[in-house]
Amino acid sequence: MFDLEIHLDEQDLARALRADVAAGLRASPKWLPPKWFYDARGSELFERITRLPEYYPTRTERQILAEHAADVARLTGAKTLVELGSGSSEKTRLLLDALTAHGTLGGFVALDVSPAALRDAADKLIVEYPGLSVRGLVADFSRHLGAVPRGGDRLVAFLGGTIGNLLPAERAEFLGDLRAVLDDGEYLLLGTDLVKDPATLVPAYDDAAGVTAAFNRNVLRVLNRELRADFVEDDFAHVALWDRENEWIEMRLRARRDLTVSVRDLDLTVDFAAGEELRTEVSAKFRREGVQRELAAAGFDLRHWWTDPQQRFAVSLSRATVLP
Numbered sequence: 001m002f003d004l005e006i007h008l009d010e011q012d013l014a015r016a017l018r019a020d021v022a023a024g025l026r027a028s029p030k031w032l033p034p035k036w037f038y039d040a041r042g043s044e045l046f047e048r049i050t051r052l053p054e055y056y057p058t059r060t061e062r063q064i065l066a067e068h069a070a071d072v073a074r075l076t077g078a079k080t081l082v083e084l085g086s087g088s089s090e091k092t093r094l095l096l097d098a099l100t101a102h103g104t105l106g107g108f109v110a111l112d113v114s115p116a117a118l119r120d121a122a123d124k125l126i127v128e129y130p131g132l133s134v135r136g137l138v139a140d141f142s143r144h145l146g147a148v149p150r151g152g153d154r155l156v157a158f159l160g161g162t163i164g165n166l167l168p169a170e171r172a173e174f175l176g177d178l179r180a181v182l183d184d185g186e187y188l189l190l191g192t193d194l195v196k197d198p199a200t201l202v203p204a205y206d207d208a209a210g211v212t213a214a215f216n217r218n219v220l221r222v223l224n225r226e227l228r229a230d231f232v233e234d235d236f237a238h239v240a241l242w243d244r245e246n247e248w249i250e251m252r253l254r255a256r257r258d259l260t261v262s263v264r265d266l267d268l269t270v271d272f273a274a275g276e277e278l279r280t281e282v283s284a285k286f287r288r289e290g291v292q293r294e295l296a297a298a299g300f301d302l303r304h305w306w307t308d309p310q311q312r313f314a315v316s317l318s319r320a321t322v323l324p
Contacts, residue, residue: 002126002134003134003135003136004115004119004122004138005135005136005138005139006138007138007139007144008138008140008143008144013113016140017036017222018227018265018266020032020036021223021227021266021268022266024278025263025270026268026270029277029278029279030270030276030278031279031280032219032278032280034165034251034281034282035113036219036222037215037222037280037281039218039222041218042215042218043117045211045214045215045218046215049211049212049215052207052209052211052212056204057161057193057312058091058160060308060312061160061313062091062094063308064306064313064314064315065091065094065315066094067306068304068306069094069098070101070102071306072095072099072155072189072317073099074102075187075303075304076155076187077102078104078105078153079153080105080107080149081096081099081105081107081108081109081155082110082148082156083109083110083159084158085112085141085158085159085162091160092108092110092157092159095157095189096108096125096132099155100132104153106132106133106152107135107152108125108129108132108134108135110122110134110135110136110137111139111144112137112139113138113139115136115138118136118138121136122134122136135149141158142166142174145177145178145181146181150181150183154186154187155186155187155188155189156182156186156188157189158178158188158190158191159189159191161191161192161283161313162191163192163284164193164248164283165281165282165283166284171294172294172297172298175295175297176299178298179299179300184320184321184322185319186319187317187318188300188317188318188319188320189316190291190316190318191314191315192286192291192313192314192315192316193283193284193285193286193312194285194307194311194312194314195247195285195286196285198242201285202240202241202242204249205240205249206238206240210238212240212251213238216238216251216280217233217236217238219253220233220236221233226265227263227265228263228264228265229264229265230261230262231261235256236254236256237253237256239251239253239254239277247285247286247287248283248284249282249283250281250282250283251279252277252278252279252280253278253280254276254277255273255275255278258272258274259271288305288314291314291316295316300318301318301319301320301321302317303318303319304316
């Protein structure tokens with residue numbers, strides 16, 4: 001059985017894009033949120049990134065989940081698995097298999113901004129897991145957590161290190177909002193990329209084949225198509241930098257020369273000086289003590305912390321504590 005609920009439609013996305021672009025291109029320094037990378041081409045490029053030799057997070061997280069999914073099932077006994085930003089739900093199958101084998105799983109809730117991705121994933125899951133109730137929520141996890149159905153001894157999975165795309169204040173708000181929709185004793189499974197040698201970190205965002213550079217510049221194609229902008233991709237160089245103070249990677253687009261860009265649908269003209277940078281993504285890296293502190297502040301008790309042998313990535317299991 002598959003149900004699809006729409007909490008975010010094309011008009012919502014268009015309004016959000018217009019607001020983000022207007023604010024970000026008028027700011028100093030200029031910025032754009034990373035969520036606008038992911039049109040069909042951007043999603044395909046990101047899938048290619050996950051298979052690159054330099055990009056360790058996806059395969060490392062999958063390795064951890066393969067090793068500990070049975071532990072997650074045993075420890076949580078979850079009847080409902082909820083995945084935020086589910087996409088194709090590929091890694092989720094490790095959890096679905098483990099919870100099915102444990103004998104507790106009854107339902108799966110997938111939240112994503114793409115109805116096509118949700119339908120495609122659901123078509124496969126219904127065949128692979130007969131009797132599983134699958135619900136898709138077309139929604140933004142930063143705005144629509146209240147749409148997640150209550151009850152069912154839920155385990156919420158937020159994987160891929162996506163939480164690192166949120167700035168510290170945004171993370172605090174997100175974790176607080178998530179805790180508010182969970183019942184006492186329900187669980188959060190969180191994937192976090194860890195602080196490590198920049199010699200490993202930076203190439204993951206600046207690969208030799210140039211796939212990440214194409215992914216970064218794809219946001220300009222989105223603005224050209226959706227807002228009738230006239231960005232020229234080759235006018236911007238891809239930049240990936242390690243910010244040691246904030247312990248995050250920043251992806252930027254650097255103007256190769258003085259530029260004037262028009263965004264016609266916003267009636268906006270934007271000047272770029274040669275060398276000026278537009279920030280397109282922050283990807284924070286974490287330490288255990290920081291993750292534990294942020295979770296505790298939101299009302300979660302970190303119970304288990306699993307990493308790979310090289311300490312590159314972590315998957316943690318936390319329990320929603322009793323709120324005052």
